[in-house]
Amino acid sequence: MSSILIKAATIVNEGKIFESDLFIKDGLIERIEPSIDVKADQEINAEGKYLFPGCIDDQVHFREPGLTYKADIFTESRAAVAGGITSFMEMPNTVPNTLTQELLADKYAIGAARSLANYSFFMGAGNDNLEEVLKTDTRNVCGIKVFMGSSTGNMLVDNEKTLEGIFKNSPMLIATHCEDEATIRYNMEKFKAKYGDDITPEMHPLIRSTEACYLSSSFAVGLAKKNNTRLHILHISTAKEIGLFDNQTPLKDKRITAEACIHHLWFSDKDYTEKGNWIKWNPAVKTAADCDAILQGVLNNHIDIIATDHAPHTIEEKEKPYLQAPSGGPLVQHALVALLEMYHQGKISLEKIAEKMAHAPAICFQVEKRGFIREGYFADLAMIELNRPWAVNHLNVLSKCGWSPFEGQKFKSSVTHTIVSGNLVYENGNFHEISPGQRLTFAR
Structure with a gap:
């Protein structure tokens, strides 16, 4: 499983918005710090982008x-x-x-x-x-x-x-x-x-x-x-x-x-x-x-x-x-x-x-170790560009049915990257489909 370093993200998490780097290793968020200098398999420049928990x-x-x-x-x-x-x-x-x-x-x-x-x-x-x-x-x-x-x-x-x-x-x-x-x-x-x-x-x-x-x-x-x-x-x-x-x-x-x-x-x-x-x-x-x-x-x-x-x-x-x-x-x-x-x-x-x-x-x-951007939690993340407009049409609808009730709607914001259990699965319209998701577990 690859490591990912995200640089200069604006993180939205637990009622706060702050700028930070974030390092992912073996599927988990290992470090959240203002400046992280480590070698990673992938590095993502998130300057100007917002990072949400998935x-x-x-x-x-x-x-x-x-x-x-x-x-x-x-x-x-x-x-x-x-x-x-x-x-x-x-x-x-x-x-x-x-x-x-x-x-x-x-x-x-x-x-x-x-x-x-x-x-x-x-x-x-x-x-x-x-x-x-x-x-x-x-x-x-x-x-x-x-x-x-x-x-x-x-x-x-x-x-x-x-x-x-x-x-x-x-x-x-x-x-x-x-x-x-x-x-x-x-x-x-x-x-x-x-x-x-x-x-x-x-x-x-x-x-x-x-x-x-x-x-x-x-x-x-x-x-x-x-x-x-x-x-x-x-x-x-x-x-x-x-x-x-x-x-x-x-x-x-x-x-x-x-x-x-x-x-x-x-x-x-x-x-x-x-x-x-x-x-x-x-x-x-x-x-x-x-x-x-x-x-x-x-x-x-x-x-x-x-x-x-x-x-x-x-x-x-x-x-x-x-x-x-x-x-x-x-x-x-x-x-x-x-x-x-x-x-x-x-x-x-x-x-x-x-x-x-x-x-x-x-x-x-009671989902275990998901839903938050925290050290030790699974790296499930969505990166957003708040001012990247696009419009929904039947050509960019990904559901198998081929339509959306939002067709014709213009949205100001775009999802640019999605990380699932530490794997970069979606990046600027392209999919990396080699790593399937994981079964959720529950702390009950």
């Missing part, structure tokens, strides 16, 4: 196995690395669903062989696999995923006895997709009765409504409090839900945490007119007021993490009429630069971006 994305859908015509672990980890994401946690709604320990092991084998980023995979919970769920290794698996609302993959868990068993007995963090299924079905029937098959994307946030989200999230929080469960609620999409979460307790001590996703911070219901199904997600993108409230929740620590919910579908699938078009879209390549755009707009600080995309996921999931 982002840890706690919610992605990379579609392998079974749905690799949409995406796969190699292509999507490659897009993630280009976007400054050095570690990901992938969801179980692949084909087959990851509902047994054997199927979970199969995904780890794929990750070991093909992922350019560090990786972990969630164990999936269904209505009848509690015994399998309880076998999950807390040290080597990021968490248990429970779909408390239907989404891609038919993994809805709607048996209250099963949910009680999972929340009562889970040995580790439970991550939930929260939307009340009965409310969604009622709303859908109401819209079908009025519009037939002519339902449009603008109606999506009314069908998958604020009330559907709040009913499910509040139910999950109640279950967690009753059973002292370590609960993490994914992709908060409404202002109403934010009050369910505590912003006084230090993150390391919280039993109930929440995540916001980049699309719920960037888009609002006014964008459906132009973007249509390209911004159709579950939960739905809602109002500008919801968008603003979610950002405020991130800033005041009611919401702990920013992630992507990266979930590609093909162009052909997304071009279908609303009722046939699946929900989800690719986001890993553009999430960090979108947040940096929000920094340029004065909405969020660089320190807060590092906190929510790197430090907080590491603390929340």
